Amino acid sequence: MDSKKLRKILEERLKHPDRLIKFDREKDLLRIENKQTGRGITIELPGVIAKWHSEKEQAIDETVYYVVEGLTAMEEEVHLSGQERNIFPVIRSTSFPDQAEEGVPFFFDPHTAETRIYYALDLGKTYRLIDKNLLAREGWGEAQVRETALFNLRSLSAEFKKDEVAGNLFYFLNSNDGYDASRILNEPLINKMKAKVEGTLAIAVPHQDVLIIADIRNNTGYDILAQMTMSFFASGRVPITALSFLYEDGELEPIFILGKNKRK
Template sequence: MELREFRKMLENKLERDDRSITYNHKESTLRIADRKTNKGVSLALKPLLAKWEREEYESIEEVIRYVEVGISSMKERPSLLGNEQKIFPVIRSTSFPSETKDGVGLLYEEHTAETRVYYAVDLGEAYTLIDDEMVKESNLSAQKIQEISRFNLRSLPQPMNEDVVAGNTFYFLRAKDGYDASRVLDPSLLENMAKKATGQLAVAIPHQDVLIIADLQNDTGYDVLAQIALQFFGEGRVPVTALPFMYENGELEPTFILAQKKPKQRHSPKE
């Protein structure tokens, strides 16, 4: 299917009287926005078309649902008061915007040299990132919101699939609740995995909907982790980072992995 045909197909699925749909020819992106608020979602069409050609139709339907839910959630501004149990942390890359398109600052804190932690109110099928105005209206301090989010995170299940490659064990956490990558902020999870590991414990956060933990025993393990992280990074709806992390002394250290070699060059995490 040509890109033009694919674009038209998506436009037909997403068209509503109360929405505007704009196509950016240069970047091959489709922006779907609510006419009243002018808030919306942008889709990169080329990666989606590649999924269509691989017959990953469920992934396309998931993206369409993501747009539908996302735009609906933007119409109303949730209150933090009364919704404390629905506040969770979310992982984003350091290139993620620090403010809304209206110029309102988003609540976040530094995590590593590659990642930041933002905060969100869960709305059921979507969530809204917490901004400075929401914090002010709630009379909750940023520190209190951070504490609440971590407490709520620890209550979430931690389902994992396990795979062994050349003696290296890889664990994939995919709860499909939007906070899969956020589990990396649960120190008890990483500490328990570190106790369980017999080799080097490593972590990958390629996108928000997966957390990969690896017990690396040999050079092949490092190579496989690097390949998996890069592949997932390219496929994620909200990419975070393709760089794996080494877990040492309770800290995550972003690491370049060279083919057939254990990592030598490393970034230092931000405090």
């Protein structure tokens, strides 16, 4: 699969009389937008290609599904009041846009040097990131959104799968509800996992749909975590960061694993 072939497939499957499809050759981006409103969704083709190599047609099916659902959601008028249970935080990379393509700033908070915290209204099959215009229209304050989102996050289940590699333990959370990586913000959950760790606690959020907690018990564990995180990062639908974090005294510190058991 290459960019040209993927573009042709997506254009064919997403064509519609009410949609305009644009291709940015320099950045390898495909944008699908509503002709009337100008609102739309941009697809990073290299990310879909990377996922296609492991998931084949499912990667394309998922991309088409989320684009269609996302475009539909954009045309619906949404409200925060009455939807309090559907507000959640979402982790994104610092390179993620800080405003919608219409120029409206998103509401987000700093998190680490690698990540930010955005806030989303879950619409069932998709979600909408909360922007400053929506806050103003609904009369909601930023603190109210934060409090509501974190409360809802703590109510989500957190069932980890465990694997042991070279004497190190790795715990994986992959519920595919869209908020797996967001659970890194659930301090009671992280502290509960920390109590189980015998070595050094490291955490990774390579993409939206996975949270990795590592019990690093020897130097080889750092290399394994780095390789694992990079693999997840390359295959994720919404990549976040290929770096991992050390968790100490309630703080997250990015770690740069240089290979051959070295770290900085």
